[in-house]
Amino acid sequence: xxxxxPFNWIMLILSSLVLLFILAPLAGMFLKxxxxxxxxxxxxxxxxxxxxxxxxxxxxxxxxxxxxSVPLAWLLARKNFPLKKVVQGIIDLPxxxxxxxxxxxxxxxxxxxxxLGKAAGSMGLTLINNPAGIALAMAFVSVPFLIxxxxxxxxxxxxxxxxxxxxxxxxxxxxxxTVSLPIAWRSIMTGFVMMFARGMSEFGAVVIVAYHPMIAPxxxxxxFSSFGLNYARPxxxxxxxxxxxxxxxxxxxxxxxxxxxxxxxxxx
Amino acid sequence: MLKLExxxxxxxxxxxxxxxxxxxEGDYFVLLGxxxxxxTQLLELIAGLKDPDSGRILVYNEDITWKKIQDRNIGLVFxxxxxxxxxxxxxxxxxxxxxxxxxxxxxxxxxxxxxxxLNISDILNRFTNNLSGGELQRVALARTLITYPKILLLxxxxxxxxxxLKDDIKKIFRQLHRRGLTIVHVTHDYREAVSLATSVxxxxxxxxxxxGTPSEVFSKPVNKFVARYSGxxxxxxxxxxxxxxxxxxxxxxxxxxxxxxxNYPSEGLMIIRSNEIKIHNTEPTDxxxxxxxxxxxxxxxxxxxxxxxxxxxxxxxxxxxxxSYKLLNINELSEVWITxxxxxxxxxxxxx
Numbered sequence: 001x002x003x004x005x006p007f008n009w010i011m012l013i014l015s016s017l018v019l020l021f022i023l024a025p026l027a028g029m030f031l032k033x034x035x036x037x038x039x040x041x042x043x044x045x046x047x048x049x050x051x052x053x054x055x056x057x058x059x060x061x062x063x064x065x066x067x068x069s070v071p072l073a074w075l076l077a078r079k080n081f082p083l084k085k086v087v088q089g090i091i092d093l094p095x096x097x098x099x100x101x102x103x104x105x106x107x108x109x110x111x112x113x114x115x116l117g118k119a120a121g122s123m124g125l126t127l128i129n130n131p132a133g134i135a136l137a138m139a140f141v142s143v144p145f146l147i148x149x150x151x152x153x154x155x156x157x158x159x160x161x162x163x164x165x166x167x168x169x170x171x172x173x174x175x176x177x178t179v180s181l182p183i184a185w186r187s188i189m190t191g192f193v194m195m196f197a198r199g200m201s202e203f204g205a206v207v208i209v210a211y212h213p214m215i216a217p218x219x220x221x222x223x224f225s226s227f228g229l230n231y232a233r234p235x236x237x238x239x240x241x242x243x244x245x246x247x248x249x250x251x252x253x254x255x256x257x258x259x260x261x262x263x264x265x266x267x268x
Numbered sequence: 269m270l271k272l273e274x275x276x277x278x279x280x281x282x283x284x285x286x287x288x289x290x291x292x293e294g295d296y297f298v299l300l301g302x303x304x305x306x307x308t309q310l311l312e313l314i315a316g317l318k319d320p321d322s323g324r325i326l327v328y329n330e331d332i333t334w335k336k337i338q339d340r341n342i343g344l345v346f347x348x349x350x351x352x353x354x355x356x357x358x359x360x361x362x363x364x365x366x367x368x369x370x371x372x373x374x375x376x377x378x379x380x381x382x383x384x385x386l387n388i389s390d391i392l393n394r395f396t397n398n399l400s401g402g403e404l405q406r407v408a409l410a411r412t413l414i415t416y417p418k419i420l421l422l423x424x425x426x427x428x429x430x431x432x433l434k435d436d437i438k439k440i441f442r443q444l445h446r447r448g449l450t451i452v453h454v455t456h457d458y459r460e461a462v463s464l465a466t467s468v469x470x471x472x473x474x475x476x477x478x479x480g481t482p483s484e485v486f487s488k489p490v491n492k493f494v495a496r497y498s499g500x501x502x503x504x505x506x507x508x509x510x511x512x513x514x515x516x517x518x519x520x521x522x523x524x525x526x527x528x529x530x531n532y533p534s535e536g537l538m539i540i541r542s543n544e545i546k547i548h549n550t551e552p553t554d555x556x557x558x559x560x561x562x563x564x565x566x567x568x569x570x571x572x573x574x575x576x577x578x579x580x581x582x583x584x585x586x587x588x589x590x591x592s593y594k595l596l597n598i599n600e601l602s603e604v605w606i607t608x609x610x611x612x613x614x615x616x617x618x619x620x
Contacts, residue, residue: 163317164350166337168364168415178363182354 026240033237041234047219050235051242053131054215058200061135062192065143070188073150074180078159091148094141099204106137107209133209138199145198146191153187154180193250200243269293269450270314270419275323277313284309284474287323291452291467296445298461298482299454301471307454308347310471311421314452315344327418338367343417347424349408351396357383357407358392364415382410386440402433409440420444422453426460438464462486462503462537482537502540502584508532508615517613521581526557528610536615542587544612547576548605549596556607560584564602567593578606 002008041047075081076088094102110117110127116136120127127133157180165175181188203217211218216239224232275287284306291297301307312318314325316337325333332340352360358379365375383389386406391399396407405425412420422441426434441464445451453464461468462482469479478485486503506517506525515527517538525538552559562580569575573589576598584606588596598604 158350160346160348160350161352163312164344164346165352165363166317167315167342167344168411169338169367170363171338171367174367179352179354183352185354 029233029240030237033234037234038237041238044235046214047216047235047238050214050216050219051239053134053213054200054217054239055242055246057131057135057215058138058196060131061139061199062142062146062196064135065139065195066146066188066192069143069147069191070150070181073147073188073191074154074176076147076151077154077157091144093144095144097141099141099202100208102141103137103205103208106133106140106205110136110209127209129210129212131210131213134206134213134215137205137209138202139195141202141205142195142198145194146188149191149194150184150188153184153191156187157183189250189253193247196250197243197247200246269295269328270452271324271326271329272310272314273324273326275310275313275320275325277309277318277320279309282306282309282474284313284320287471287474287476289469289476289479291450293450294445294448296441296451296453296464296466297469298465298467299452299469299471300456300458300461301454302456305471306474307456307471308423311344311423311452311454314419315342315421316340317344341415341417342419342421343412343415344421345405345408345412345423345425348428349404351399351404351407351411353396355396356392357388357394357396357399360396360407361392361410361414363411378414379410382414386410386413400433401429402436405429405437406440413444417449419450419452422451424455425453426455426457458486462539502542502545502582504538504540504582505535506538506615507535517615519582523560523581525613526610527613527615530615532615538613538615540584540608540612540614542575542585543572545584545586545606545608547578547586547588547592547596547598548607549598549602551605552607557610558612559605559607561603561605564598564600564604567598567600576604578604580606 002012072091076084076091081087097105107128108114110120110133112118112121112126117127120132125132127136161179161183162175165179166172170178201217202215203221206215207218207221214222216235220232220236220239223235270289270291272287272289275284277284282304287310289297299307299310309318313320316332316335320333323333324331327340327342352363355363361379361382362375365378370378379392380389383392386409388403388406388410391403391407396404399407405428425441426437429437438460441451441453445464445466453460455461465482467480468482468485470477470485483503483505504517504519504525506519508515508517508527510516515529515532516524517527517532518524525540527538551561560580562578562584564576565579565583566577567574569590570587572587573591574587574593576586576588576593578584578586586606596604
C-alpha cells in the first residue's frame with residue numbers, strides 16, 4: 001500500500017502520465033475502429049496471410065537463433081576470454097543501429113553479391129523478398145534481447161550448484177542440461193518472448209530486404225501510405241490484438257512451470 | 269589415507285601456500301579458520317574443482333592431483349547445501365545415480381534407504397523451495413552419501429542451521445564417523461571441532477599453523493592466534509558422574525569439578541572460560557563449588573591484562589586485570605587458590 005504523502009503523490013502523477021501516454025493512442029485507435037470494419041479486416045485474406053507470415057517467420061527466426069544464442073549467453077556468463085567486452089558490445093550493436101541501416105547491412109549480406117546470398121544462390125535460393133530474408137532481418141535487430149536475457153539468467157545460476165553437480169559425477173554437458181539450463185530457463189524464455197515480440201514488430205529492417213511477401217507492419221504501412229489512416233487502422237488493431245494474445249500465451253509458458261514447482265505438496 | 273603434500277594455489281591476491289596435511293582413514297578432521305583463511309578453497313582443491321599450482325593430493329597413496337572430479341569419489345557438501353532448486357528432493361538425491369546410469373529400480377531402493385537413514389522419507393516428493401535448513405542439510409548429505417564417497421568434505425555444515433537443530437546434524441556426523449567414513453569438516457567455530465573432531469588443523473592466511481588432536485591444539489596452542497582464535501584456555505577431558513545428586517566431572521588427574529545440574533554423557537570434553545576463574549592469594553573462607561590449590565606456573569600480559577597459568581594438577585588459564593594482579597601480589601611459583609562456580613564448566617559432547 002502506498003502511503004498518502006506529497007512525495008508519493010508526485011511519483012504517482014508522473015507515472016500515470018507516462019502510462020496514459022502509452023495507453024491513450026492505443027485506446028483511441030481501438031475506439032475509432034468500428035466492429036464492421038474490424039470484421040471485414042478479419043476476413044481480408046491479405047491481412048490474414050500477412051499476420052500469419054509475421055508470426056511464423058518471427059517465431060522461426062527466434063527458435064533457430066536461440067540454438068546458437070543460448071550457448072553464447074552461457075559463455076558470456078560463465079567464461080572469461082580475451083575481448084569479452086568487445087563481444088558484448090558487438091551483441092548490443094543492433095539495438096543502437098537505426099533499423100533501416102540494419103536492414104541495409106542485412107541486405108548487403110544476403111543479396112546476390114553478399115556472402116550468404118551467394119551461398120543461398122548456389123542452392124537455387126533467393127533470400128531477398130523471401131521469408132528467409134525476412135527472418136534474418138528480424139533476427140538481426142532482435143537477437144540481442146535473447147542473448148542478454150539468457151546471459152543474465154545463466155549469471156544468476158549459483159556456480160556452486162554446477163560445482164555440486166560435478167562432484168556428483170556429472171560431466172560438463174550434463175551439468176549444463178540438468179542444472180544451468182533449467183534454472184536459467186525463465187530468463188531464457190523471457191528473452192525468447194522479447195526477441196519474438198521485437199522481431200514480429202520490426203518494420204525498418206524488414207522493408208528493405210522484403211517488401212513482398214508483406215509482413216503485418218509492412219502491410220499496415222502500405223495501406224496507410226496508399227489509402228490513408230482509416231484504411232490502415234483496422235489492420236493495425238487486428239495485428240495488435242493477435243500480437244497481444246500470442247505475447248500473453250508465450251509469457252504463460254514459464255509461469256506455468258513455476259506453478260508446478262510451487263504446487264501444494266511443495267509447501268511446508 | 270588423504271595426504272596433501274605442499275599444496276599451493278594463488279587465487280587473486282590470496283594464496284594457499286605449503287599446505288601439508290596427513291589424514292588417517294576413519295579420521296574426523298576439522299579444519300578451523302576464519303572467513304577468508306582459505307578453508308573452502310582447500311576443500312575445492314581436494315574435490316578437484318580447482319587445480320593446485322603445485323603440490324600433490326594423494327588418496328590411499330594414489331596421486332589424484334590431476335584426476336577428473338567425477339572419478340575421485342570424494343563427496344563435498346557445500347556451506348549453503350547447493351541443492352538443485354529445479355528438482356525434487358528425490359531428484360536431488362538420485363542425481364548422481366542418474367549420471368551413472370543406474371537402473372530406476374535400484375535408484376528408488378537406494379534413495380529410499382538413504383532417506384530413511386536421514387529421516388527425510390516424508391519430503392522426497394517435495395521441491396526444495398520451502399525446506400528448513402536442517403532438511404536441506406540432510407538432503408545435501410543424502411545426495412552425497414548415496415555415492416558412497418571415500419572421503420566426505422563438509423564446508424561449514426552447521427553455519428546456516430538453527431542452533432536447536434545443530435545437535436541433530438552433529439549426531440548424524442558422529443554416526444557417519446563411527447561407521448568409518450573419513451570426514452574433513454571446515455568451520456570457523458572451535459566448538460564444532462571440540463565436539464566432533466578426532467584431529468584438528470588450524471588454517472590462517474592460507475597456511476596450516478597447527479595440526480593435532482583437539483586436546484593438543486586447544487590446550488597447547490602453538491601460537492597466540494590459535495589460542496585466541498579457539499577462545500579456550502582451560503580444556504579438559506573428563507568423565508561425568510552423578511554423586512548423590514551432584515554432577516561431577518573427573519579428570520585423569522585427581523581433580524574433579526562440580527558441575528551445574530544438567531544431563532551429561534558418560535564422558536566428554538569440557539571447558540572453563542578463563543574469565544570465570546578467580547585467583548586468591550590466601551585460602552578462601554567462602555564456600556565455592558570448585559576450589560583448587562595450585563602453583564602459578566606462568567604469567568604474561570594479555571589483551572585483558574594478565575594471563576596467569578595455575579598448575580593445580582591440571583593447567584588453568586586465568587585472565588585477570590593488571591590492577592587485580594598487582595593487588596594479589598603473586599609471581600611465578602606463588603601458591604594460589606583458584607575458584608569458579610559450577611556454571612563455569614561447559615561440557616562439550618563427543619570430541620572423539
